[in-house]
Amino acid sequence: MRLLLVHGIAQGGKNPADLEKAWIDTLRAGYKSANLPFPDPLAVDFPYYGDALDARVAKSKLPLPQQIIPKGGEAPSPYEDFLRNSLEEMKESANISDAEVAAEAGPIPAAQKGIQNWRLTQALARVIDKRLPGFTSGTIERYLRDVYLYVTNRSVAREINAIVESKLTDEPTVVIGHSLGTVVAYRVLLEQGSKVKLRRYITVGSPLGIRTISSNLGVLKYPPADLNWYNAYDDGDVVALNPLKDPWFKTDPAITNYNRVRNTTDNQHGIIGYLNDVTVARCVAEALAS
Amino acid sequence: MRKAAAVTIGVDKTGGLDPLKSAARGAAEVATWLESEGFDVECLTDGSGTPVTASGVSTAITKFATKPPTYDLLVVYFSGHGQWHTRADHWLLSGAPQNTAEAINLEGAMYTARKSGIPNIVFISDACRTIPRNEVDSLVSGVDAFPNNGIQSATKIDYFKATSDARPAWELPIQGADQSVLTYAILSAFENPEPQIVRQLGSGGQTIQVVPNRLLESVLQARVDAILDGVDGDPTQNLETNVPSADDVYIARVHPQAAAAPPPAAPAPPPAAAPPPAQPRAPSPPPARGGTRGSAPAPAARPRSARAVPGRAAADAISETLSGARGGMAPGVNRAEIDARTPDPTADHFETETGFIIRGAHVVDAAISSHAQSNFDLLNSSNDPRGDAVRIYPGVPAQSVVVVLHDGRSVVLPAVRGYLAHAMFDDGGLANVSYVPSSNNWRWNAYNAHREDIDRLRALVALAVERNTFRVRSEREAVELAQRIRVEKALDPTLGLYAAYAFAQAGIDAQVRDIAGYMRDDLQADLFDVAMLAGYAEKPPAFTNPPVPFCPMLTQGWNLLRAYHVTLPDVLTTASRFLSNSLWSTFTRRGTSLLLDAIKSGELK
Numbered sequence: 077m078r079l080l081l082v083h084g085i086a087q088g089g090k091n092p093a094d095l096e097k098a099w100i101d102t103l104r105a106g107y108k109s110a111n112l113p114f115p116d117p118l119a120v121d122f123p124y125y126g127d128a129l130d131a132r133v134a135k136s137k138l139p140l141p142q143q144i145i146p147k148g149g150e151a152p153s154p155y156e157d158f159l160r161n162s163l164e165e166m167k168e169s170a171n172i173s174d175a176e177v178a179a180e181a182g183p184i185p186a187a188q189k190g191i192q193n194w195r196l197t198q199a200l201a202r203v204i205d206k207r208l209p210g211f212t213s214g215t216i217e218r219y220l221r222d223v224y225l226y227v228t229n230r231s232v233a234r235e236i237n238a239i240v241e242s243k244l245t246d247e248p249t250v251v252i253g254h255s256l257g258t259v260v261a262y263r264v265l266l267e268q269g270s271k272v273k274l275r276r277y278i279t280v281g282s283p284l285g286i287r288t289i290s291s292n293l294g295v296l297k298y299p300p301a302d303l304n305w306y307n308a309y310d311d312g313d314v315v316a317l318n319p320l321k322d323p324w325f326k327t328d329p330a331i332t333n334y335n336r337v338r339n340t341t342d343n344q345h346g347i348i349g350y351l352n353d354v355t356v357a358r359c360v361a362e363a364l365a366s
Numbered sequence: 367m368r369k370a371a372a373v374t375i376g377v378d379k380t381g382g383l384d385p386l387k388s389a390a391r392g393a394a395e396v397a398t399w400l401e402s403e404g405f406d407v408e409c410l411t412d413g414s415g416t417p418v419t420a421s422g423v424s425t426a427i428t429k430f431a432t433k434p435p436t437y438d439l440l441v442v443y444f445s446g447h448g449q450w451h452t453r454a455d456h457w458l459l460s461g462a463p464q465n466t467a468e469a470i471n472l473e474g475a476m477y478t479a480r481k482s483g484i485p486n487i488v489f490i491s492d493a494c495r496t497i498p499r500n501e502v503d504s505l506v507s508g509v510d511a512f513p514n515n516g517i518q519s520a521t522k523i524d525y526f527k528a529t530s531d532a533r534p535a536w537e538l539p540i541q542g543a544d545q546s547v548l549t550y551a552i553l554s555a556f557e558n559p560e561p562q563i564v565r566q567l568g569s570g571g572q573t574i575q576v577v578p579n580r581l582l583e584s585v586l587q588a589r590v591d592a593i594l595d596g597v598d599g600d601p602t603q604n605l606e607t608n609v610p611s612a613d614d615v616y617i618a619r620v621h622p623q624a625a626a627a628p629p630p631a632a633p634a635p636p637p638a639a640a641p642p643p644a645q646p647r648a649p650s651p652p653p654a655r656g657g658t659r660g661s662a663p664a665p666a667a668r669p670r671s672a673r674a675v676p677g678r679a680a681a682d683a684i685s686e687t688l689s690g691a692r693g694g695m696a697p698g699v700n701r702a703e704i705d706a707r708t709p710d711p712t713a714d715h716f717e718t719e720t721g722f723i724i725r726g727a728h729v730v731d732a733a734i735s736s737h738a739q740s741n742f743d744l745l746n747s748s749n750d751p752r753g754d755a756v757r758i759y760p761g762v763p764a765q766s767v768v769v770v771l772h773d774g775r776s777v778v779l780p781a782v783r784g785y786l787a788h789a790m791f792d793d794g795g796l797a798n799v800s801y802v803p804s805s806n807n808w809r810w811n812a813y814n815a816h817r818e819d820i821d822r823l824r825a826l827v828a829l830a831v832e833r834n835t836f837r838v839r840s841e842r843e844a845v846e847l848a849q850r851i852r853v854e855k856a857l858d859p860t861l862g863l864y865a866a867y868a869f870a871q872a873g874i875d876a877q878v879r880d881i882a883g884y885m886r887d888d889l890q891a892d893l894f895d896v897a898m899l900a901g902y903a904e905k906p907p908a909f910t911n912p913p914v915p916f917c918p919m920l921t922q923g924w925n926l927l928r929a930y931h932v933t934l935p936d937v938l939t940t941a942s943r944f945l946s947n948s949l950w951s952t953f954t955r956r957g958t959s960l961l962l963d964a965i966k967s968g969e970l971k
Contacts (some may be wrong), residue, residue, distance in 0.1 A: 154518065263410070291483055291517045292432040326436050328369075362760075 077275070077364055078247050082240055082264075083220045083347070084255025096122035099252075102348040105359025115364055121243040125260070126234045129222060133234045136225055138222040140217040156194070158224045161288040163200045163216075169317035170207065177203055190269070204314055219315060219365040223256055223283060227292040233263065240264045244271040248302075251277050254347045256317065258282035259289070261277030265299035276303040276363035280337070280350035281310070284325050285318030298327040304365055305331045308356045310339035310349070334359075367570045370439040371430035372400045375470075376411040377418050377446035380458040387544040388537050389445040392492065395444050396549065399556075403618040405441070406430065417460030420468050420509045424559045433515040435483035441490065441617060444470070444478075445546050448493025449503060450532055452945045454925040455495055456508050469508030473925035474802045478510045480873050483517030486615050488579065490526040492548040494534045497947060505943050510928055512919035516938055520873055522615070524579050527587065527606040531834070536601050540593065547603055551589040551839050552582070557621040560585055564620055565613075576616040583609045598676050604835060609870075612860070684826050684836070689859070707825035709788040709800045716757045718785050719804040724754035724771060730771035732756050733962055737971040738765035740781070756781075764891030766915035768845065768965060773956030775946070775961075780914035781857065782889055784809055795948025799829050799919075801859040820858055823850060827864045831920075836864065838872040848877055857884045863895055863919065870899040895923045916970050917942075937964040 181199035253261035339349030390413035397409035408426035429690030430768035453475035497923025563581035739761030803809035830836035944957030
């Protein structure tokens with residue numbers, strides 16, 4: 077039995093061994109809280125694509141929303157549409173009011189609607205950052221930029237996916253994805269599923285419930301596995317606010333959603349606030365033990 | 367395992383039109399068939415007296431066209447009365463024509479469906495495509511029915527239309543029951559397929575026998591011909607089909623009964639068809655559908671697609687041209703058809719470098735908004751050897767011009783500085799326009815160096831567009847087309863316009879935006895249709911003028927306004943009711959007076 081861990085964004089420049097240790101230590105803590113013996117030794121694969129993604133982001137020269145200066149009235153680019161629509165979905169799920177956004181935007185001079193709207197989008201991004209204490213300015217913007225690049229640029233996706241695919245074996249495997257890693261692993265499991273005996277797919281802090289993101293992934297499918305797909309999230313995690321079910325992410329069979337994680341990381345999104353959850357740990361243990 | 371869904375619609379009674387006998391029943395039958403094939407199905411018919419509404423159809427389609435997408439295949443089937451107006455099919459629902467929105471605009475539906483994210487969508491249109499009987503019918507505009515999901519993906523749209531432009535489709539007694547011909551032909555192809563159209567595919571660990579859409583297309587015309595052969599009145603249905611989907615895309619398996627039986631040694635004779643009544647679709651009791659439908663027709667049966675052949679030949683010639691395989695006249699393409707679409711070389715310039723050369727009609731008036739600060743002269747064969755023409759004295763790089771013909775019809779075209787627009791009219795309206803640099807303009811030398819190739823390609827494309835056969839068949843063709851339509855650093859405006867439509871239809875939005883950018887840089891103006899397809903007809907880039915002309919140049923563009931979120935001034939919406947079915951937007955006399963009044967009042971600029 078193997079455990080395949082697929083990390084999310086903002087991991088560039090880090091030591092993969094340190095990252096893997098952080099994941100495993102957190103999972104150990106979860107096992108301990110659940111009064112479960114941690115399986116030693118445990119075969120773990122930690123495909124690391126942090127530097128590769130950062131390099132592609134730098135090469136893409138995609139600006140952050142705050143850096144975009146809209147040209148009067150011009151139709152928004154697909155990237156701007158993606159940013160705007162993703163943020164709007166987050167706004168709706170996080171119950172952020174128009175008044176809150178307008179207050180953040182400040183007075184907007186009478187101008188063309190396009191500029192006005194974009195300023196509100198920029199304000200919305202700042203509101204979301206402020207809503208989450210652990211998010212520094214621009215966190216959500218960088219997140220969406222990286223996700224956009226991955227889900228819309230086939231070349232980038234191929235490069236990232238190949239890194240994960242290289243770790244697939246024909247042994248029974250439990251796959252855990254976090255954040256963007258849930259999207260990467262989803263694609264890999266659908267495209268290369270025959271290369272792995274999937275015991276269970278576990279997603280934590282997944283943005284797949286944001287339709288603007290998942291609409292770029294083709295027809296929704298359910299990666300075949302021995303046990304059901306388990307999706308855990310903190311309902312205060314702004315990028316994972318929606319469960320993976322109809323109408324956000326409808327699959328057949330249905331995914332098991334668990335929203336009672338109380339992620340103790342500052343931004344309620346960090347991996348070390350997910351794997352130490354007792355219920356999540358039990359879910360992992362069930363899959364690894366069987 | 368693929369996940370498939372279908373919306374089947376059958377409307378027997380529509381407004382004051384003759385009631386049909388098989389539409390509702392056909393839709394129910396198709397629904398049952400597809401359900402047995404594992405489809406999730408929504409069936410909407412007026413068979414029980416419940417009206418079929420545009421809202422109901424939209425809701426049914428939206429149920430399956432989810433965001434994000436959850437189906438691999440969606441079939442949208444319609445049987446009922448239809449009409450063809452402004453080069454678009456309108457499926458008439460129960461409330462039409464009294465309620466102008468109670469119809470499905472198939473052209474709009476297909477464009478919107480391309481943004482659904484569903485990989486494969488099949489439209490089956492078993493309906494007439496006749497022109498509206500009167501002004502009331504021509505006011506029907508319909509809805510697009512698909513949600514605007516805005517998903518950028520390579521959705522493939524296959525369609526099977528029961529007949530060709532402006533022609534009827536038929537319902538007639540077959541094997542003792544009234545049946546719609548296309549529906550019968552399709553169902554029979556799955557019940558008794560020709561051996562050569564059956565393929566074996568793996569599905570869910572099993573091997574299944576299917577009829578792929580491409581192979582269905584290859585036999586459907588012969589089946590329809592066989593059904594209609596010998597019927598009184600010699601009715602014909604020249605199918606219009608397009609199947610860009612991959613070889614393994616199919617609607618259904620071969621009927622289990624047929625799949626179990628050994629392939630026939632020789633095709634059985636076509637089904638006997640009783641003579642149809644004077645009007646299509648006469649009453650008859652419901653069919654007792656025992657046994658199977660008619661078998662494959664004799665191989666010798668020839669398609670009656672006389673009208674479709676030149677269009678396909680032109681499309682083939684374009685493909686060969688783009689691949690570099692052919693440079694001369696393609697077989698199957700009528701030389702006269704090409705010549706009719708080639709600019710008159712004897713009319714190669716104006717002193718002002720700008721204007722219109724008119725062939726096939728006489729021009730009696732023109733109008734330009736005072737906003738454009740441009741003037742014009744009307745020329746005709748009595749005062750100018752170039753024949754009927756409009757010489758423009760341009761005050762701006764491009765402006766909208768209303769050209770009025772002797773019979774009261776009119777067209778709205780952009781006058782582009784440095785170009786002569788060669789406009790050819792026929793009985794239906796404006797059939798072709800070629801924008802060619804004036805020979806005293808700086809662009810002339812570049813054009814003249816490639817003149818033969820450009821004129822030939824433009825004529826072939828125009829012919830294929832008119833016959834609905836111009837398609838971008840592959841990414842390689844798209845790239846090649848994008849290169850071929852350039853004349854050194856400029857871009858042939860007419861080919862750019864046609865290419866923008868083809869790229870939009872193929873879902874290659876980046877190429878549409880590229881064309882729009884090139885044309886804007888070159889012409890210092892945006893053509894309306896290109897701007898619309900690029901997504902900024904209503905929001906032109908900063909410091910540029912609104913697109914010209916002030917409305918779609920091609921008639922089909924009027925059907926895409928909703929899909930691209932374009933709202934025209936009210937006067938143009940009203941004038942659109944007076945469009946003819948010509949390839950290029952042509953207004954009847956009543957439309958002309960609206961346009962002229964609006965230009966004079968300054969409502970249109």
